Amino acid sequence: MDRLKGKRALITGGTTGIGLETARQFLAEGARVAITGKNPETLATAFHDLNGDALVLESDAADVAAQKTLAEHLGEAFGTLDILVVNAGIVEMLPLGQWDEVSFDLSFGINFKGPFFLIQELLPFFSSTASIVLIGSVNARIGMPNTSVYGATKAALASLARTLSGELVSQGIRVNAIIPGPTTTPLDGKLGLPEAKLKSVAASLESQIPQQQFGDPLEIAKAVVFLASDEAPFTMGSELLIDGGLVL
């Protein structure tokens, strides 16, 4: 398969879950791939999982100054960039009364502010037929308790898919968003919940999904391949829902 043959791609947060599966699919479709992450352990395991075929870069998605360094690194390694997947993200679930400024800024830093300045820094490097895919979340659309900040970061990303579509179309850059519903990845394990609580939260979520199950990262990755490929030249500013019917 060579749907991305010759294309050069950056996937932020490509060390686990949706990002790692997207890196696998991109490599299988003939792309040259760079991924980022912050945790040295998952960076190392991803390098091995991808058989050493991807450029694996340590870069903190929340650090605005680091976005410039990352863009310069990409420029040196690839020359131009055809695909950017903004995927790195965290979820912190807290009731309104427990949020403080540090936690608020961390979520917005990783999920929105860092990505915003990464796109800005990458502007000189994008090819004239580039595709940016932003990974949003159904939490921007549903009223799930304790997700006020997470949902807002993802609503901001979805907004960016539309505004930057208008702004960057003259440079040949398409911007789209994918809106996953609950998907089986290591993300839930990072919520800091005890195992029993995690299971009950997952069961409660599953019961609200018409398909009664979580999604598979492979389906998200295949959708990213489509939006990143030359099969979607007229698709811009879109939000592709992949959620088993959760927001119906």
Ligand SMILES: NC(=O)c1ccc[n+]([C@@H]2O[C@H](COP(=O)([O-])OP(=O)(O)OC[C@H]3O[C@@H](n4cnc5c(N)ncnc54)[C@H](OP(=O)(O)O)[C@@H]3O)[C@@H](O)[C@H]2O)c1
């Ligand atoms: N799983 C779901 O149910 C679901 C649903 C809707 C949307 N999403 C979105 O999908 C995206 C991928 O999530 P996932 O489910 O695949 O979770 P995941 O397995 O936890 O992946 C998150 C990725 O983001 C990276 N990351 C986190 N903080 C970072 C930072 N400060 N700097 C650089 N990289 C950082 C992680 O790298 P490290 O290992 O280095 O931390 C990892 O590669 C996220 O944006 C998430 O919000 C997920």
